[in-house]
Amino acid sequence: MIVPGCNSGETAPSARGPGPPGPDAGLTLVEVMVSLALFALIAVAGFSFVDGELRVRAETEGRLERLGNLQRAMYVLTSDLEQMSDDPILSGNGLAFRRYGPRGGEMDVRYALAGGTLQRILGKHAPREH
Numbered sequence: 001m002i003v004p005g006c007n008s009g010e011t012a013p014s015a016r017g018p019g020p021p022g023p024d025a026g027l028t029l030v031e032v033m034v035s036l037a038l039f040a041l042i043a044v045a046g047f048s049f050v051d052g053e054l055r056v057r058a059e060t061e062g063r064l065e066r067l068g069n070l071q072r073a074m075y076v077l078t079s080d081l082e083q084m085s086d087d088p089i090l091s092g093n094g095l096a097f098r099r100y101g102p103r104g105g106e107m108d109v110r111y112a113l114a115g116g117t118l119q120r121i122l123g124k125h126a127p128r129e130h
Helices: 029-082
Strands: 090-092 094-100 106-114 117-124
Touching: 029 106
Parallel strands: none
Antiparallel strands: 090 094, 094 106, 106 117
8 A cells, every 4th residue: 555645665553464474574573582682692791891800800909919028028138238238237037237328327237037028127226246
């Protein structure tokens, strides 16, 4: 049925009337199920990707924090050794020496391992007799 005012060849939406649906009547249940399955696969893949990225980020942040701590410790140790005075170095339970302090005096520095952790112990200069 040709509807006046429409382009030639177009039919009115209700022109079909009762009867079996045509090829453009909608989606079948199988098509809906396949599309839902594909969507679920894409969603699971996306979630796995995001989860993996978050795990890698957490591991990287932990490693960067440990590396930063190590770099700070190396900086302090290097600074202590560069400013070491001419007094003798003592070693026993760790490493002990005297270094020049920030205000021109001397200070005692001791490094020791305690429970797998390097500790730096500072003390005021106590005059030593040579």
